Amino acid sequence: MGFPINRMRRLRSNETLRKMVRETKLSIEDFIYPLFIVYGKDKKIPVKSMPGIFQLSVDRLKDEILEIDSLGIPAVLLFGIPEKKDSIGSSAYDENGEVQNATRLIKDTCPDLMVVTDVCMCEYTDHGHCGVVEADGRVNNDATLELLAREALSHVRAGADIIAPSDMMDGRIGYIRNCLDENAFQNVPIMSYAAKYSSAFYGPFRDAAESAPQFGDRKTYQMDAANIEEALREVSLDIEEGADIVMVKPALAYLDVIKAVKEQFHYPTAAYNVSGEYSMIKAAAACGWLDEEAVMLEALTSIKRAGADIILTYFAKECARLLAK
Ligand code: PBG
Numbered sequence: 001m002g003f004p005i006n007r008m009r010r011l012r013s014n015e016t017l018r019k020m021v022r023e024t025k026l027s028i029e030d031f032i033y034p035l036f037i038v039y040g041k042d043k044k045i046p047v048k049s050m051p052g053i054f055q056l057s058v059d060r061l062k063d064e065i066l067e068i069d070s071l072g073i074p075a076v077l078l079f080g081i082p083e084k085k086d087s088i089g090s091s092a093y094d095e096n097g098e099v100q101n102a103t104r105l106i107k108d109t110c111p112d113l114m115v116v117t118d119v120c121m122c123e124y125t126d127h128g129h130c131g132v133v134e135a136d137g138r139v140n141n142d143a144t145l146e147l148l149a150r151e152a153l154s155h156v157r158a159g160a161d162i163i164a165p166s167d168m169m170d171g172r173i174g175y176i177r178n179c180l181d182e183n184a185f186q187n188v189p190i191m192s193y194a195a196k197y198s199s200a201f202y203g204p205f206r207d208a209a210e211s212a213p214q215f216g217d218r219k220t221y222q223m224d225a226a227n228i229e230e231a232l233r234e235v236s237l238d239i240e241e242g243a244d245i246v247m248v249k250p251a252l253a254y255l256d257v258i259k260a261v262k263e264q265f266h267y268p269t270a271a272y273n274v275s276g277e278y279s280m281i282k283a284a285a286a287c288g289w290l291d292e293e294a295v296m297l298e299a300l301t302s303i304k305r306a307g308a309d310i311i312l313t314y315f316a317k318e319c320a321r322l323l324a325k
Helices: 015-020 058-070 098-109 141-158 172-182 200-208 229-241 252-265 275-286 292-306 316-324
Strands: 031-038 044-046 054-057 075-081 114-119 162-165 191-196 245-249 269-273 310-313
Touching: 031 058, 031 098, 031 316, 054 058, 058 098, 058 316, 075 098, 098 114, 098 141, 114 141, 141 162, 141 172, 162 172, 172 229, 191 229, 191 252, 200 275, 229 245, 229 252, 245 252, 252 269, 252 292, 269 292, 275 292, 292 310, 292 316, 310 316
Parallel strands: 031 054, 031 075, 031 310, 075 114, 114 162, 162 191, 191 245, 245 269, 269 310
Antiparallel strands: 044 054
């Protein structure tokens, strides 16, 4: 008898103690910050649906990179917005494409800042799909693999440290791995978007990257939100094919998937806190409905608590500033 009613509350009695027994600690090293590199000169264009996020041309990138580096954020993820799109996304593997040029500039400016590049066709195709589209409107999986491998190789040749294929074609990890190995890039890791759901949370990103599909949707290659066993099969295949880091995307509506992936595979696991998850918090905060800082910290902590080792987030800079205090 006589159990004190504050049995659990003793450890919550003051801030110092709460910090000492905290199980999950966010750290700046957890973050990868996405950047949108747009063609042309002297551009810093705000993305309307993502307050605080800009499309930047390569010549305006340097200050941004110095800031990211000085905050201690270890890596950036690059997306390109090319001037010309065509049916096979040829600017994706242009040696002088936006991502390739940005990669060279970043490695010259801050050699220790890791450059991760998104490998996909949707930003480069005029139809906005992630691969080669057939006459019947379907994406041809195998024809797309060759293009993805060319894109990945051109990123690595420009100096990319990690390749992140986000297209969800079957067999792409093995195909890209072979291509990199054959070209003596055995040491470049692949972070695969292994469990990527067909999600409405990507809405604002498609503004930012100008990559909305012009017809149809991505449901034939991205996963159904209702499935988790399928996610584990996807992750298992990507690991077999050579993925070094596996990603779950989006993050907040899929915390159970992050946890299952981490517990089942014990692999370095990344989670993408996607555009819609960012914009919801920004919008509610702008209305005065939520405390932005507190909600950001709570959301990012939940992603880490679920099992993510790496968090890709548009909040990286804001959160890094807060954690550095
Ligand atoms: C595809 C890609 C997408 C995102 C990252 N890579 C969009 C899509 O699949 O439609 C979304 C990221 C976000 O919403 O922040 N290249």
